[in-house]
Amino acid sequence: MYLFICEDSPDGILTGVYDAWSYKIANHIKTHDEIGLLSAEPYSRRLFCEYIPVTVSSEKAAKVRHTICKNLGAEFYEEILNATLASDSCGKNQMDKADAIYKTIVIALSSPDGAKVLNYLNEPCIHRVFTLSRAAFNESHHLTGFVRFTELENGVLFSVIHPKNNALPHLAEHFTDRFPMENFIIYDENRKIAAIHSAGKNFMLADASDLNQSLLRQYSEKEEAFQKLWLAFFENIAIKARINSKLQAQNVPKRFWKDMTELKDRL
Amino acid sequence: MRIQQNMTLMEKLSILSTAAKYDVACTSSGVDRSGNKKGIGNSVAPGCCHSFSADGRCISLLKILFTNECIFNCAYCQNNCHSDVPRTAFTPDEVCTLTMEFYRRNYIEGLFLSSGIMISPNYTMELIYETLSRLRNVHQFNGYIHVKAIPGADPLLVEKTGYLADRMSVNLELPTSDSLKKLAPCKSRSTILKPMRQIQNGITVNKNELTVYKKAPRFVPAGQSTQMIIGATPEHDYQIMSVAESLYQKFQLKRVFYSAFVNVTGNTNLPMLPGGPPLLREHRLYQADWLLRYYHFKVDELLSEERPDFNVFLDPKCDWALRHLENFPVEIRTADYYTLLRVPGIGAKSAQRIVKARKNGTLDFSDLKKIGVVLKRALYFITCSGRMMYPTKLNEDYICRQLMSDRNMVPKDIREEGYRQLSLFDTTAEFPALQQAGSR
Numbered sequence: 001m002y003l004f005i006c007e008d009s010p011d012g013i014l015t016g017v018y019d020a021w022s023y024k025i026a027n028h029i030k031t032h033d034e035i036g037l038l039s040a041e042p043y044s045r046r047l048f049c050e051y052i053p054v055t056v057s058s059e060k061a062a063k064v065r066h067t068i069c070k071n072l073g074a075e076f077y078e079e080i081l082n083a084t085l086a087s088d089s090c091g092k093n094q095m096d097k098a099d100a101i102y103k104t105i106v107i108a109l110s111s112p113d114g115a116k117v118l119n120y121l122n123e124p125c126i127h128r129v130f131t132l133s134r135a136a137f138n139e140s141h142h143l144t145g146f147v148r149f150t151e152l153e154n155g156v157l158f159s160v161i162h163p164k165n166n167a168l169p170h171l172a173e174h175f176t177d178r179f180p181m182e183n184f185i186i187y188d189e190n191r192k193i194a195a196i197h198s199a200g201k202n203f204m205l206a207d208a209s210d211l212n213q214s215l216l217r218q219y220s221e222k223e224e225a226f227q228k229l230w231l232a233f234f235e236n237i238a239i240k241a242r243i244n245s246k247l248q249a250q251n252v253p254k255r256f257w258k259d260m261t262e263l264k265d266r267l
Numbered sequence: 268m269r270i271q272q273n274m275t276l277m278e279k280l281s282i283l284s285t286a287a288k289y290d291v292a293c294t295s296s297g298v299d300r301s302g303n304k305k306g307i308g309n310s311v312a313p314g315c316c317h318s319f320s321a322d323g324r325c326i327s328l329l330k331i332l333f334t335n336e337c338i339f340n341c342a343y344c345q346n347n348c349h350s351d352v353p354r355t356a357f358t359p360d361e362v363c364t365l366t367m368e369f370y371r372r373n374y375i376e377g378l379f380l381s382s383g384i385m386i387s388p389n390y391t392m393e394l395i396y397e398t399l400s401r402l403r404n405v406h407q408f409n410g411y412i413h414v415k416a417i418p419g420a421d422p423l424l425v426e427k428t429g430y431l432a433d434r435m436s437v438n439l440e441l442p443t444s445d446s447l448k449k450l451a452p453c454k455s456r457s458t459i460l461k462p463m464r465q466i467q468n469g470i471t472v473n474k475n476e477l478t479v480y481k482k483a484p485r486f487v488p489a490g491q492s493t494q495m496i497i498g499a500t501p502e503h504d505y506q507i508m509s510v511a512e513s514l515y516q517k518f519q520l521k522r523v524f525y526s527a528f529v530n531v532t533g534n535t536n537l538p539m540l541p542g543g544p545p546l547l548r549e550h551r552l553y554q555a556d557w558l559l560r561y562y563h564f565k566v567d568e569l570l571s572e573e574r575p576d577f578n579v580f581l582d583p584k585c586d587w588a589l590r591h592l593e594n595f596p597v598e599i600r601t602a603d604y605y606t607l608l609r610v611p612g613i614g615a616k617s618a619q620r621i622v623k624a625r626k627n628g629t630l631d632f633s634d635l636k637k638i639g640v641v642l643k644r645a646l647y648f649i650t651c652s653g654r655m656m657y658p659t660k661l662n663e664d665y666i667c668r669q670l671m672s673d674r675n676m677v678p679k680d681i682r683e684e685g686y687r688q689l690s691l692f693d694t695t696a697e698f699p700a701l702q703q704a705g706s707r
Contacts, residue, residue: 122624122627222368229280229365
């Protein structure tokens with residue numbers, strides 16, 4: 001068994017797919033079953049397994065991306081990409097994320113059904129990719145609504161999120177389309193990365209471990225007034241005769257509350 | 268007029284959002300429109316919820332009235348001309364400021380603008396048009412707008428407004444014209460249905476224009492909706508659902524909303540509801556509404572003159588399945604999509620997934636579970652390769668009892684009441700516990 005340990009990022013996993021596949025060809029390994037991928041260093045290494053570290057390479061990842069898009073279509077790639085962004089802890093099936101993605105790509109490229117293999121949910125690896133991709137997609141869809149911006153002194157809109165999965169690429173794309181003429185920053189505090197957008201341009205994802213926190217507390221003068229107006233609206237729109245906090249917490253899970261203007265004080 | 272203009276924006280927003288809260292339609296669905304690179308805003312067809320208020324309802328749009336001044340005297344409405352509430356009105360600019368600033372902070376997906384009727388229907392409609400026109404043309408707002416067509420307003424104004432809005436709605440308010448006459452004497456079936464028909468025709472004409480010229484301005488692209496108040500008048504579920512069905516078929520509505528009646532005026536013509544609004548009934552109506560729109564059911568299959576109300580214990584689909592056990596069990600390997608849709612525990616998504624996944628080989632019960640089928644409900648009605656999940660009786664009472672032990676099916680107090688006098692065909696009236704359950 002040959003196990004490839006890759007970085008937990010879209011490019012990392014796609015590089016892993018490239019390395020694993022070329023290793024199989026170069027070493028005349030008979031089946032893909034003898035190859036596995038890991039998206040993190042394992043807690044304990046197994047005997048009779050060769051562990052091969054993968055160095056991230058954007059060229060190799062681009063080649064895999066190109067092959068997937070060309071042979072299996074953009075929708076298939078979208079599904080794979082969403083799965084790479086998901087947190088490995090999603091779902092009950094504990095198959096490693098990178099391994100499930102690798103096996104799914106192998107099945108799709110070797111099957112006459114191509115991209116349609118994604119429908120074959122009775123296949124464990126495909127079901128895993130489906131679960132991961134759905135979890136990532138659902139969370140980022142939730143966040144397109146739950147993200148809250150505050151206006152800073154310099155007019156920049158700033159937002160902090162703490163998602164389980166890496167929702168930033170999807171969110172950045174959504175808000176770039178929505179606010180083309182705004183300057184905004186969305187900061188993922190769990191991963192210490194930020195999406196930065198300046199008016200009229202495309203966004204960039206950047207490492208934000210050295211973000212200047214004090215700058216982010218300086219709100220514009222109108223900010224507080226609009227937060228208060230929003231709170232008042234939020235308060236008044238609820239029908240007293242129907243109060244149902246269980247339903248509320250079911251619809252907007254509490255882990256999102258601390259980043260939401262109207263809910264953070266109710267935790 | 269009793270309007271107080273010298274209020275702060277905060278006071279106005281408090282009054283006019285309180286006044287709007289009983290309107291239920293807060294969805295932002297039905298239209299896909301990407302950003303236009305210069306203005307602000309886009310829209311996605313499935314809609315997007317931005318928050319959930321303390322009652323658990325979605326907040327998607329900034330739902331406000333333009334004014335709560337009203338010349339009408341609808342008995343159920345807290346803004347009717349006789350009620351003693353502070354009256355105020357926004358200016359178009361104030362609505363624009365609130366919408367733009369809330370939208371920038373991602374509080375909302377767009378605007379839901381309704382209004383009391385100030386001076387005359389035309390005067391009010393004109394103000395609404397003015398507001399929308401400023402939002403779209405001055406502020407370059409490209410997000411979602413849902414607006415009410417005021418019954419009795421000039422068709423020309425309704426049409427002009429329709430080109431600026433994504434969704435329009437005219438509230439049907441009550442299911443029958445008799446009830447309307449009694450509770451809302453200023454409105455009539457014809458003043459409500461006229462603009463509804465006009466919008467429907469407008470949408471049809473616009474669709475034809477769009478096929479010829481792709482860039483033609485779009486008229487109410489997200490379609491129209493309406494709402495009915497449930498429990499203020501004595502109509503049965505059968506009447507309500509029949510009205511909804513004909514609205515979907517004859518007026519091509521996108522959605523019909525049901526609003527459990529809350530007695531806010533204390534008017535003597537209205538029922539007192541000591542147990543709170545009829546929430547469970549509202550829930551059953553929504554479930555049935557889904558069956559009409561996505562599951563190809565007809566109202567006559569679900570209800571009849573003899574059984575005019577939904578079963579409180581079971582959802583309408585389970586209820587239907589239990590009365591049609593001759594159609595079951597269904598074989599997962601061979602049943603077509605429409606047959607699968609009718610199985611309790613299988614939804615539209617899982618039915619689609621089953622149809623696709625079974626091409627790759629047989630599915631067993633654990634696969635179905637992974638696909639998303641709710642087995643604890645479905646297991647009585649399906650077979651996989653000729654076998655049931657475990658031996659079970661295909662008997663109405665037995666399955667009914669089993670289903671009702673599911674905690675998600677009905678509120679606890681009703682369930683316990685139900686064990687004592689278990690009968691599938693009982694109607695709601697006999698169960699006092701239902702009233703209490705309403706308050707949940």
